[in-house]
Amino acid sequence: MVVVRCQLSVAGCEKYNSKGRRTKDQIMFNFKVIAESTTSRARAGIIHTDHGTVETPVFMPVGTQGSVKSLTPEELSDVGAQIILSNTYHLYLRPGCDVISRFCGLHRFMNWERPILTDSGGFQVFSLAKFAKVSDEGVEFQSHIDGSRHLLTPEKAIDIQTCLNADIIMCLDECIRYPAEREETQDALEITTQWAKRCKHAWQRDANGHNALFGIVQGGMFKDLREMSADALVTIDFSGYAIGGLSVGEPVEVMLDIAQFTLPKLPDLKPKYVMGVGTPQDLIELVAQGADMFDCVLPTRNARNGQMFTSNGTMNICNSRFKQDTNPVEPGCSCYTCRNYSRAYLRHLYMAKELLVYRLHTIHNIHFFTSFMKQIRSAIVTDSFDAFKKDFNAKQKHDFVK
Numbered sequence: 475m476v477v478v479r480c481q482l483s484v485a486g487c488e489k490y491n492s493k494g495r496r497t498k499d500q501i502m503f504n505f506k507v508i509a510e511s512t513t514s515r516a517r518a519g520i521i522h523t524d525h526g527t528v529e530t531p532v533f534m535p536v537g538t539q540g541s542v543k544s545l546t547p548e549e550l551s552d553v554g555a556q557i558i559l560s561n562t563y564h565l566y567l568r569p570g571c572d573v574i575s576r577f578c579g580l581h582r583f584m585n586w587e588r589p590i591l592t593d594s595g596g597f598q599v600f601s602l603a604k605f606a607k608v609s610d611e612g613v614e615f616q617s618h619i620d621g622s623r624h625l626l627t628p629e630k631a632i633d634i635q636t637c638l639n640a641d642i643i644m645c646l647d648e649c650i651r652y653p654a655e656r657e658e659t660q661d662a663l664e665i666t667t668q669w670a671k672r673c674k675h676a677w678q679r680d681a682n683g684h685n686a687l688f689g690i691v692q693g694g695m696f697k698d699l700r701e702m703s704a705d706a707l708v709t710i711d712f713s714g715y716a717i718g719g720l721s722v723g724e725p726v727e728v729m730l731d732i733a734q735f736t737l738p739k740l741p742d743l744k745p746k747y748v749m750g751v752g753t754p755q756d757l758i759e760l761v762a763q764g765a766d767m768f769d770c771v772l773p774t775r776n777a778r779n780g781q782m783f784t785s786n787g788t789m790n791i792c793n794s795r796f797k798q799d800t801n802p803v804e805p806g807c808s809c810y811t812c813r814n815y816s817r818a819y820l821r822h823l824y825m826a827k828e829l830l831v832y833r834l835h836t837i838h839n840i841h842f843f844t845s846f847m848k849q850i851r852s853a854i855v856t857d858s859f860d861a862f863k864k865d866f867n868a869k870q871k872h873d874f875v876k
Contacts, residue, residue, distance in 0.1 A: 487578035503686035515764035523641040554844035563595030579639025592640040628672035659694035686713035704739035777835035809841035
């Protein structure tokens with residue numbers, strides 16, 4: 475069983491940025507709210523990191539293995555991505571810390587100069603790995619790649635993310651299935667809380683002075699357990715707080731209800747992150763409840779399945795009505811795809827299973843999500859969020875673009 479410790483071992487790495495150029499003084503992580511809606515809990519803020527600022531509310535494209543599927547980092551910048559999410563579990567197993575540490579972390583390895591958030595790998599251990607066994611020490615699992623055995627402890631989760639040199643790192647938490655009985659949920663919550671304390675200790679031990687550690691609220695669909703988890707994490711004190719264990723199969727109404735209950739329990743002076751969510755409708759509802767950060771595979775996964783997001787609803791490009799359609803995906807959209815290609819051409823590529831279509835669809839979808847969050851932020855700053863939300867939801871009642 476593999477238990478070796480991962481370290482950022484290249485001497486002098488702290489002196490260089492992702493391009494290998496010597497940096498100025500490192501920037502301490504901090505968050506500031508700059509505007510609040512007078513009709514909801516929505517707020518606009520700024521997160522400062524060592525790799526740049528992030529304006530919130532923000533959607534983070536998912537680059538699981540150091541790549542947002544089908545896009546180059548340069549294309550991500552072009553579509554407005556401010557920060558991306560990468561996965562500790564996958565990058566630990568392949569290519570491994572021994573490779574990434576030679577590049578002083580993930581930024582330089584993947585040629586991305588903007589901020590990166592890494593999750594702890596807990597969700598993937600429970601969803602992908604075989605024969606995962608949880609104990610107070612950590613979680614022992616079998617790699618889905620080669621069957622090798624590994625032990626992921628809270629300390630090791632911090633070590634790996636330190637090796638990745640991410641700007642925001644996450645505590646290890648126990649992720650449970652849905653639905654789950656109360657006893658199972660409470661047991662997982664207690665382990666998650668103990669692991670959070672150990673993560674905080676390990677982070678302080680290896681503190682590099684510029685990244686941030688977020689705690690993850692668990693508790694399933696039980697409000698009293700959610701409150702218990704939030705209270706415990708606030709006591710431990712983290713740089714920010716995430717709500718995990720949502721969008722795992724529960725009805726949307728339940729997800730929104732739990733998030734609405736939990737978000738006010740977290741400190742308003744810290745960023746609040748709802749993990750794994752979601753649709754544009756979900757995002758705007760959660761922003762109204764005070765959420766600042768989101769991630770989801772939806773725009774990239776749906777792009778590969780031929781579905782695009784627009785301000786008037788979703789479009790399934792395989793629909794025969796688009797066979798001779800000369801319009802772009804969304805008239806007026808400034809993304810590369812809409813500036814250059816028609817619905818008819820995209821449908822042709824998709825029906826022919828040409829690889830180019832996955833890239834073009836993904837460019838549009840990520841552009842839509844990042845632009846949508848910018849519009850939300852602008853509406854908050856001008857205190858017109860409620861009107862913007864009503865108008866957006868009215869347009870989104872369509873299942874496809876006519």
